[in-house]
Amino acid sequence: MSSALRPDDPLILRPQGLYCAAGDFYIDPLQPVARALITHGHGDHARAGMGRYHTSAAGLPVLRWRLGERGYVAHDYGEPFDLGAARISLHPAGHVLGSAQVRIEVGGRVWVVSGDYKRQPDPTCAPFQPVRCDVFVTEATFALPVYRWPDTAAEVAQIERWRQRCGERGEAAVLFCYALGKAQRLLAELRAFGERPVFVHGAIEAGVRVYREAGVAMVETRPLEDGRDAHAGELVLAPPSALGSAWMRRLRRAQTALASGWMRVRGNRRRRNVDRGFVISDHADWPALLASIDDSGAGRVLATHGRSEALVRALRERGLDAHSLPAPQASSEPPASTAPPDGDA
Secondary structure, three states, X not given: OOXXXXXXXXXXXXXXXXXXXXXXXXXXXXXXXXXXXXXOOOOOOOOOOOOEEEEEOOOHHHHHHHHOOXXXXXXXXXXXXXXXXXXXXXXEOOOOXXXXXXXEEEOOEEEEEOOOOOOOOOOOOOOOOOOXXXXXXXXXXXXXXXXXXXXXXXXXXXXXXXXXXXXXOOOEEEEEOOOOOHHHHHHHHHHHHOOOOEEEOHHHHHHHHHHHHOOOOOOOEEOOOOOOOOOOOOEEEEOHHHOOOHHHHHOOOEEEEEEOHHHHOHHHHHHHOOOEEEOOOOOOOHHHHHHHHHHHOOOEEEEEEEOOHHHHHHHHHOOOEEEEOOOOOOOOOOOOOOOOOOOOO
């Protein structure tokens, strides 16, 4: 058991993941279990093999896309339900479509497990909803003061100017971004700059269809066309895994960029071997982490997933009972000073 958790806490760490004995369920478990609460559909949170999947109704289409038909139980945001002696409700996290925080009430005490979240506006998902609690388990992906996000609309305007400059040079503008959440957010934000179609990698188009069916408005998307000069001056979205792949050879001349919070640190662009970086993240930055903890009213905070030491130190200076909670798996996130992952940052 982590020293951050106490013997009388309703949550404990097991090899399968974060477990609530009162309700006999796991949150985003790593291994097959009988009952799972899933915060959202990214692959490091939603896995195959569970007996039952409790999830938000808004996130159900994403899970069906990622995992196929399973034993799903969908809950509207804010709708209380009981699992054993635990009273549960799911609340918007603002991370991607259907993402949820998990509120757990056991014995009169309230815990909230944030999952991944952000506070910036996003037209593709419900905004983060602060939930009052006694103990807040927060993600800490970007928990360093250097990580402060610029205005998203301003970054998207820079993407549009970059595309135009690429066109002047006869190049395609290939923007790498995660296929679930980031790509759809960009396509929705681009509507403010007209209805010019965007060309997308096949791995991204599948998720775009899921979002469109959920009623999310985005610019038109098209598959790559034949002809290696056909995409000069066009914006092309692709997952980071496409960088350096045979797929890139379909474009005769191209500039490359990555949309990620990791691009806030200039050296990460060089390490990823891209020409440009745009600072657009689906996680909370340093000010948003602090604001969200304040909004929760929690006197005790457990920080997990990422580099939590600076956050814990800052919270203790504010008088909070704060601790690092080891992730139940080796974190996919590298230290903030190293190269960014191919994840949802």
